[in-house]
Amino acid sequence: MTDTAPVDDWGTDYDIFDSGYVRDPAPVWDELRERCPVAHTERWGGSFLPTRYQDVQALAKMVPELSSADPLVTTPPPEIIEELMLDPVFERYGANAAPISEDPPVHGWTRRLLLPHFTQKAVQAHRQYTLDLANRLIDDFIDAGTADAAGQYAQQIPPRVIAHLMDVDESRVDDFTYWVQCILELGLADVQLRLKYRRVIRDYFQEVVEEKLANPDDGFVSALLAGTDDNGEPVDPMRVVGMLNLQLIAGIDTTWSSIGSALWHFGTHAADRERMAAEPELWPTAIEELLRFYSPVTMGRRAAQDVSYGEVTIPQGSKVLMNFPAANRDPEIFDRPDEVILDRPHNRHIAFGAGIHRCAGSNLARLEMDIALRTWFERIPDFEVSDPDAVTWAGGQVRGPRCLPVRFPSAS
Template sequence: MSEPMTHEKGSVPDHVPPELVHFWDFRTGLGPCPHAQVAELHKGPRVFYSPLSHQDRSEKPVGTWVLTKAEDIRQMLQRADLFSSAQPRSHAMGETWRLIPLEVDPPEHGLFRTPLNPLFSPARIKQLEPRLRELTVDLIEKLKDRDECEFIRDFGEQFPVRIFLELMGLSGDDLSRFRKWADTIIHDRINRGKAMGEVKAFLVEQIALRRVDPREGELVSQVMAMKVGDRPFTDEEVMGTVFLLFIGGLDTVVSSLAYQFRYLAENPDDQARLRADPSMIPDAVEELFRAFPVVTTARIATEDTELAGVRIKKGDMVTGSTLLSTSDPTEFANPEVVDLTRSPNRHNTFSFGPHRCLGSHLARREIQIAIEEWLKRVPPFTVKPGTTFKTLGGGVIGMEALPLVWSRPA
């Protein structure tokens, strides 16, 4: 077998046509407007190969196929028999346990997903709504008279993260430490393993406490009581599930809130429309989810196959980003335009297929309530003049800060 071609920034397998090689990295170089930057990839090949991957967990660069069309990304997400998600991130700390159900393929995946689904069902989220609204209002009331805020620090992380910590039965006093862990695991390849080890040690303590004193109604104790078929979760399965819930609850909604509020701050006409007619907010939030998704995921080919006319070999990494699927001009008319009344709005922001986001109902309702209550209480707001946005890349993109300003009525 011939050796792969070696490039300055990585390597390319010998079965990859040279014309399909394009250096791209979802971790770096995304600029202040990452969604527009990523959408530029639609001008190139339908499928290309980058010698770099945001999922790279090794010392040597690992390349990936990048899919740009929503149709192909759906196939990758749906066909777990061809594109596996069984890639334990615990390898970063020298271990082999799986994040459950994320790193489990069907049919085994369904055995783990089924007992988790009721925890985030529409009915369960409806029960949570009074608390969602109470915390939202409390946070806004504390900052509305200040004329400005750093949105992510003061609200964007406080609201969804505190809600999730309450669901897990964890103290909000450690929120900043938890967020630092999540940021490192998601955005910092070099220090990821160390942060994962610290999270695991913390969760081992929490699980041990609940073995002695189970806490009714909170997620950690509920996971510990779950069964796969007719047997209890093993200790590793409990850890893998609780770890995934913990990290998942600390980052994605924070990023989504930031990009959606940034859009409203930069587009006063649409902000005014939602103020004038709050009934538009649910559809508007759906369009903002489409326009500003934050997740990029990858799979490993389980056998030699072909996708969109491109030959993919067993063991190749294949990447599909929501930033590409929701900006696909063959899927959406004028995808670069944010249309708050867009209908239909068939997007993959919450993924597709068996691994569709477990917390999608909670995320939707949190952001709907956040916008409703913010617009009721805070005057028209804009981005603070002179702001330069810094993008945090990786499997979940984010922004470092979102300074907002407004003027109180005289």
């Protein structure tokens, strides 16, 4: 499934995989806000793309009219949808990544089961592990004076923290990383690859759940299995498989993209890097600003019926891309939106989404980002991107650097 023809008109023919858009989508968003704030395309299965803060907020809150049952941003062709419907698990559980892939009422009780594990207090249980991990990763390359800050650092932290959270085998983290890329990056344009690794992930977590059913403990997976739905009925183990699927899909690429984007920023903006090294008390506001400016995630919704919004009619079955990154650059909401202001005083960003589907794991993501960046700056305060042309970015569902070569004074 490819759509590689050049874009003639971004308002009627946008392409989220266009190489220029992946490198820097902001100019396109600026253009669309002025002349076509809810754009449309027939590429990649067809979709609508809002670019204004108020529109993204409003559309994200249209539940269940805009259903979250299919949260990826590209649509499989009809023959693949037919194949999916022959899968009894898909037929019963859909995308099977509750609560993000569910509408009420299932959304409510599955989210309720997760939230106690992601409060600000609960995520502190992973602080020391994350701190030790960040230092261990830096130990591996600090003597060299060079590193791939994405591949050797940013991308290594979230998979291991998620494995620690779920108490599963950390030796599988390289598999986790590749599986997620096959869903959220490579698989967006290759549906067969997406389906293959969706099943790989499902099979893996079925094994995890079966083991915990046989040998329950006081960990995360057993706690979910011990939960009940709104009717007081025990949770279906396959629903827990889907909730674990969500932790992997939503908890890895998103956070490593945020960490990597922040390191890219400081590695290419010396004044901001020097300021953070000199004023570490700025980290709370700086992290929120980096989340705003480099918001990684765009979620998909599907119209469950014809939906009218302003002058736009979204036909039943159409995709709407919840363009949180564009909303966070809206000049109607943010002063100097195209600048990173490390001490921005008022920051109403929606990097973690809006409405009932706002990211349940935002506290854990902030913890990982805070520890990853503070630890890097404590040990490598003086660094720069060594080859800007070698930096590569992923686009589509989650935008962030995949290769980020940096250099710094060697510790040896």
